[in-house]
Amino acid sequence: MKKLLHIIATPRGDESRTLKVSKVFLEQFKSTHPDWTVDKLDLTQENLPSLTVKRVDGKYALLGGKDLSGEMKDAWAEIIKHIERFMSADAYLISIPMWNFSIPYTLKQYIDIIFQPKYLFRYTAAGVEGLVTNRKMVVITSRGGDYSSAMKSADFQEPYLRFAFGFVGLKDITFINAQPMDMGQDLQAQKIAAAQDLAKAIAQAI
Ligand SMILES: Cc1cc2nc3c(=O)[nH]c(=O)nc-3n(C[C@H](O)[C@H](O)[C@H](O)COP(=O)(O)O)c2cc1C
Numbered sequence: 001m002k003k004l005l006h007i008i009a010t011p012r013g014d015e016s017r018t019l020k021v022s023k024v025f026l027e028q029f030k031s032t033h034p035d036w037t038v039d040k041l042d043l044t045q046e047n048l049p050s051l052t053v054k055r056v057d058g059k060y061a062l063l064g065g066k067d068l069s070g071e072m073k074d075a076w077a078e079i080i081k082h083i084e085r086f087m088s089a090d091a092y093l094i095s096i097p098m099w100n101f102s103i104p105y106t107l108k109q110y111i112d113i114i115f116q117p118k119y120l121f122r123y124t125a126a127g128v129e130g131l132v133t134n135r136k137m138v139v140i141t142s143r144g145g146d147y148s149s150a151m152k153s154a155d156f157q158e159p160y161l162r163f164a165f166g167f168v169g170l171k172d173i174t175f176i177n178a179q180p181m182d183m184g185q186d187l188q189a190q191k192i193a194a195a196q197d198l199a200k201a202i203a204q205a206i
Helices: 017-032 053-063 070-075 077-087 105-114 158-167 185-205
Strands: 002-008 036-042 091-097 121-124 127-130 136-142 172-178
Touching (some): 002 017, 017 136, 070 077, 127 158, 172 185
Parallel strands (some): 002 036, 091 136, 136 172
Antiparallel strands (some): 121 127
């Protein structure tokens, strides 16, 4: 059975605008893809491992071409669990609000945990090789302001995620940005509805 990994980084549950759009995406996705399972990973509820010196040493060991052993390997048990869960997915849905022009810190911590040499990428004579291949990603965001025109250069969220996940091999990334959310109730309702329509169409086509 194929698996969609749904990564959430808003703590707002039912109040979340991002999740209101994501809900429509998931409903359509499940009906179009009845043979897929959805694995929900709510980063705001996870006790993500922090990058202690032992864990960081592990990264440098791998970068130096060594294998993990002893205490370093033990310290990496949680990291490996997250890497395996991420790599076992066939497609990804990320649901995030914009926080301070970029991504919420829980998603950044998750990226720092799973983006590891040998597992998600490797260096070869020809340069970096991403190992997360042949998979699609959909990112649903909501933003208080509107970053689609005059404020575009202040959007460090979409370019960052495109570059970071592109680095590990994910090139097929579709963004659904609900914006602006905090400039009036009517506009918010209108933009959520538009993003939900788009989410439905993308979930059908993917
Ligand atoms: C900590 C924090 C930082 C935020 N930073 C921004 C920002 O930089 N730009 C912006 O347009 N909105 C910002 N917002 C507003 C949210 O992006 C917006 O309200 C979004 O719709 C919230 O999504 P959610 O309901 O799914 O949590 C911020 C909100 C919070 C709580």
